[in-house]
Amino acid sequence: MPDTADKPYVIDPMLSAKTIAARIEDLARAIRAEFSGSDKLVVVGLLRGSFVFIADLVRELDMNVEVDFVETSSYGNTMESSREVRILKDLRGDIAGRDVLVVEDIVDTGHTLAHVLHLLASRHPRKLRTIALLDKPSRREADVTADWTGFEIPDEFVVGYGIDYAQRNRNLPFIGKVRFTGAGAAE
Ligand code: IMP
Ligand code: MG
Numbered sequence: 347m348p349d350t351a352d353k354p355y356v357i358d359p360m361l362s363a364k365t366i367a368a369r370i371e372d373l374a375r376a377i378r379a380e381f382s383g384s385d386k387l388v389v390v391g392l393l394r395g396s397f398v399f400i401a402d403l404v405r406e407l408d409m410n411v412e413v414d415f416v417e418t419s420s421y422g423n424t425m426e427s428s429r430e431v432r433i434l435k436d437l438r439g440d441i442a443g444r445d446v447l448v449v450e451d452i453v454d455t456g457h458t459l460a461h462v463l464h465l466l467a468s469r470h471p472r473k474l475r476t477i478a479l480l481d482k483p484s485r486r487e488a489d490v491t492a493d494w495t496g497f498e499i500p501d502e503f504v505v506g507y508g509i510d511y512a513q514r515n516r517n518l519p520f521i522g523k524v525r526f527t528g529a530g531a532a533e
Pocket of ligand 2: 392393394396451
């Protein structure tokens with residue numbers, strides 16, 4: 347796979363920080379309702395892309411939460427998804443009999459979420475639900491849908507709000523799409 351990370355690009359704004367914050371308030375309300383009977387919710391972030399989303403989301407959840415993380419293999423420096431998902435870092439805690447919410451940044455082909463859900467379901471949580479900030483339904487290959495989605499977006503490569511391109515731009519407070527500039531931009 348070619349490494350395209352050295353091509354110049356600009357970032358066209360797509361979702362503002364304000365828009366994201368407002369949507370997270372709605373999502374948090376739905377999650378609180380779904381888990382109103384639980385004494386503790388285990389919120390599992392998929393590293394690294396979900397770290398900003400999970401930080402904002404748990405602060406809107408007025409309930410007892412535990413935060414844990416799973417890290418899966420990533421794209422490397424390319425924009426291509428890989429169908430083979432590996433677990434690089436597993437949960438620290440036991441989730442048997444617990445209420446679990448998996449937090450993903452983007453559901454793209456769906457292979458990552460499908461793999462993680464399969465793994466966590468095998469550990470017999472009491473309830474297992476998923477939330478994704480972004481969804482690119484047109485890219486789906488695996489049969490998986492998050493229980494809650496922040497925004498459906500077209501097939502564009504996006505960065506910001508925790509999401510990277512070759513480890514860059516995770517610290518942007520908004521989400522924007524990557525647009526290549528310069529020679530060969532249209533190829
Ligand atoms: P999957 O194809 O659904 O397995 O997506 C795997 C991962 O690819 C997501 O969790 C994201 O971290 C990453 N990803 C998918 N689309 C984008 C994008 O547009 N920008 C940056 N990362 C992405
Ligand atoms: Mg990810």
